[in-house]
Amino acid sequence: MKDKVIKVDYLARVEGEGALYVKVKNGYVVDVKLRIFEPPRFFEAFLRGRSFMEVPDITARICGICPIAYQMSSVHAIESIFGVKPTRQIRELRRLIYCGEWIESHALHIFMLHLPDFFGYDDVIQMSKQYPDLVKKALRLKKIGNEIVxxxxxxxxxPINVRVGGFYKVPKKNDLKKIEDDLKWARDFCVEAVKFLAGLDFPDFEQDYEFVALSHPDEYPFNEGRIVSSKGLNISVNEYDSYFIEEHVPHSNALHSSIIGRGAYFVGPLARFNLNFDKLSPLVKEVSLEIDFKPVCKNPFKSIIARAVETLYACDEALRIISEYEEPENPFVSFEIKPGIGYGCTEAPRGILYHRYKVDEKGIILDAKIVPPTSQNLKMMESDLWKFTATYLNLPEDELTWKCEQAIRNYDPCISCATHFLKLYIERE
Amino acid sequence: MKGNKEKKILIVGVGNLYRGDDAIGILMARYFRKFFKDSVKIIGVDATFEDLICDWKNFDVVILIDAIMGDDAGKIYRFEYGIDKIPAVLKFYSTHSFGVAEYIELAEALGTLPKKLIIYGIVGNKFDIGDSISHRVKLSCKNLVGLVLEDLNSGKFLF
Known part of the structure; x- marks a missing residue:
């Protein structure tokens, strides 16, 4: 069939509300639109006039899946204005709570939202009838992540315990020791899961992506580092606005980000894995190499493996932090409020999350900018759909529609965050 | 709660405090928490339903309270899982792709349902962010308290 329209009115198994429309004319893809119709929520606007102290709690409300990311990017941005240097133990606790968020968010997406695609099930409910033990283990894994948070x-x-300078209250060593056995179980399960997921059938599809992630000299990135790309970008966080631009497109309430002069780019687990493989722990590297999963992987459908590798890493890293944890003397470091502009960028489960704030001498927010990872991936998702649909145009209509939805889920889009959501239309004329 | 100490009871309030009538489940759970103190476990759930369906199999009775979408605001529906069929026109309200009904179905597939599951749905019609709770939904709360107490005090569960 030369002409067709593929429409998915309401894309399932993504966080938020959106739709996809693909138009094919004379055998060529002529239009792809990822329609984001969830209304914008204006968080940036209502942060203006609030105290800097309220920012971590307000921005945490942007997402129920990745609130830690919003808290972390905001506190780092504000701390950069006041010159706050958190102590090692506070820094370690921030990594640990981020491990919790990666575990719960990745477990949800891998097993509940994405894996049913590979088995051909409509949803996890259908999948759980065939694989009840796997789903039970996945739920246990997610719960362990939640428990850390x-x-x-x-x-x-x-969560309500993150503040500029550190935390309102820090856990006792014994509080953390209590989850060690669960985390050891989670780590073992993740080793099994990575090997299992590597055996799935993946569509043969690649693009010449520009992967973008944080890079830190000593560690797999959560909170800190320079913004680097697979095509030579290497900038500090405060240079973000000079290299990245957000644009409004008529069919989306979420802005589309691009690299100025270069275009679409790819953030998230696959980008982090490709750019930071050498910083993974020895166990994680060993398991990845055992399944021959190594950089540079350019198949976005294999994001599910990268996400599982990162979940394994988060369990391993959490165990390291807990074993070395000593309760800090003070839960936060003191600082003086100063006016200025601050920049923060941390690795949310779905990719880099950029925050910029301008505050006055009393610490009141004068201006705020928040660029969530899904906004940064939207242009790349549309690009994947252009190429994927063109490559697999001869597939039966229902199978092509399914694969298009799967291609979007590769990115684990969080549309609620980005509007700041998903439904698919493929039109053949 | 005479004689119910042998039974493990869980009351679950489901909802989102910031979306008008969707807050009603959480608010009712808070009310019951004060009422029952430690004799009944009470939790509020917004987005951690995956955890709940792992844990609730350890309870004899689970009473779940949530807002449902419908035209007759304030009307209370009572469903007992395995006995009553949830009318197709009524959907549990969820801002995520999974609603309460789907999680119950998932728990059934996984064999993690509690011994008895009672669902109270209060029909709401204001679910946008920042909405207040509808007057008719507020008025129906008193009736809901009576219905839950009746459940817990009735001979149905051998209390």
């Missing part, structure tokens, strides 16, 4: 953050969803 609860212990350090005060509660699983929208």
């Amino acid at each position: 609860r212990i350090i953050g005060g509660r699983e969803i929208h």
